[in-house]
Amino acid sequence: MSTGPNRILDEFAKLMTDAAGAAQGVRREIETAFNAQAERWLNSLDIVKREEFEAVREMAVKARDENDALRARVEALEARLSSEGK
Structure with a gap:
């Protein structure tokens, strides 16, 4: 088990990784909602x-x-008929 500064850095890295994952999830949700709204508007x-x-x-x-x-x-x-009629 990590102790001292290494444990703090490990926890900070885990927190940043979790935050990045959450941000990507929010981004996907916003894109999906935006695309659905845009499609409704265009329709x-x-x-x-x-x-x-x-x-x-x-x-x-x-x-x-x-x-x-x-x-x-x-x-x-028409050309044929007119030439035959002459």
């Missing part, structure tokens, strides 16, 4: 998530490409 703003935005964006790009292809077909058919 109340009716903001879409990035994954949802990207999915809709991909659908819009695909629809635009299909629209361009259909427009080209219609123009080709």
